[in-house]
């Protein structure tokens with residue numbers, strides 16, 4: 001029996017809801033045929049697929065990153081504003097496609113408003129110039145009598161968009177990126193961009209282009225941009241054909257956060273920087289199946305299974321554990337391309353990875369608590385990692401790993417607790433005791449059905465789903481101090497109230513005493 005200990009007095013920090021952010025790129029069918037589908041009977045007057053909107057809204061996305069990704073390094077934003085029929089159709093060199101430009105800045109802002117997300121725009125630092133980036137900020141946020149602000153007005157948008165978050169290029173270190181460069185050249189160019197963008201609107205927040213959080217690139221870029229940026233970005237994709245390497249790979253994200261946070265602390269101390277710099281983990285996901293040239297041209301339409309969903313839940317637990325450092329995270333990507341939401345001409349489907357994203361966004365609360373898990377551990381060997389096929393990140397040195405991974409949050413008043421537990425054991429149920437320590441808590445766990453309003457057909461996974469479970473249990477503080485919780489296979493469980501929890505507990509284990517499940 002594992003023991004999950006939660007100390008309600010040990011608060012790690014505030015969970016920034018921006019960690020539930022998402023990312024859309026002009027890639028395959030993410031935008032065209034995904035969120036935007038002009039002429040489809042499922043689209044509204046704006047061209048937005050309403051069935052996709054219905055699936056997107058429960059994800060409660062606080063911040064949406066756009067337009068890339070690799071795409072942005074060849075994108076000229078001016079192509080995508082003004083009358084749609086007059087917009088140029090261009091070669092799109094990042095993903096070997098053609099870009100119609102029918103979805104551009106105004107459509108993106110409209111989409112953000114429709115889902116109540118803050119826009120986050122990444123500028124083109126590949127083929128783009130600092131004048132273009134400056135003009136983009138002025139088009140979006142300008143309030144004066146300038147040609148760029150007036151162009152926005154002429155396009156029907158009198159009020160400034162007040163886009164607060166701006167990324168200084170994407171993956172500029174990578175050989176695959178249009179206009180890639182070395183770190184010192186990037187710093188020089190990014191400083192020039194940052195200056196004119198900030199002078200145009202001093203209220204904007206800038207995201208420097210990091211790599212994996214712990215590379216030489218990250219160190220040089222932080223050293224060169226610290227005085228100008230509010231965030232440093234990290235990207236990470238994980239996943240292999242092996243269940244255990246996949247579910248434990250999110251520990252690489254936590255390693256990256258720890259090291260990046262140390263680099264940030266160092267540079268702030270050395271340079272006497274007083275403003276905070278946080279991590280924007282602005283691309284993350286399981287992505288290893290669709291990596292060939294054909295897959296890229298085909299739009300990265302990866303199919304996900306339960307193992308992947310457990311990995312996603314483990315990532316989210318890690319972001320919650322590191323809530324002081326990670327203030328933005330953008331899941332890559334939202335629709336069709338390595339995505340939780342999948343469309344065809346007639347319907348939308350939800351992939352396995354949709355469910356943890358929704359559960360966490362819906363239930364996680366404002367304050368992260370320190371959680372201790374003592375139970376069965378899995379010793380991932382370097383040989384097992386090396387033998388797996390996919391993206392290998394070598395995390396075995398961080399093990400052995402607890403098979404149960406848990407994160408807990410409570411509200412400010414400490415009256416309501418939400419506990420997320422991920423059972424990463426492939427084949428078996430695991431039993432656990434949840435110990436709330438000295439708190440006098442009415443801890444009534446646990447199982448109950450999620451009331452997901454979006455009922456969708458399932459996408460078949462390409463491998464058998466293992467018998468494991470991701471579970472989020474909402475426990476309301478009040479009377480008992482300890483809860484016992486038995487994790488059952490292949491279920492996602494949520495309870496919304498103590499009453500729900502108690503009855504669900506009885507359903508789960510008929511005859512069990514109140515307060516156990």
Ligand code: AHR
Nearest residue numbers: 068069070071170171332
């Ligand atoms: O999300 C897919 C791609 O992954 C993005 O375009 C790029 O930034 C990263 O390499």
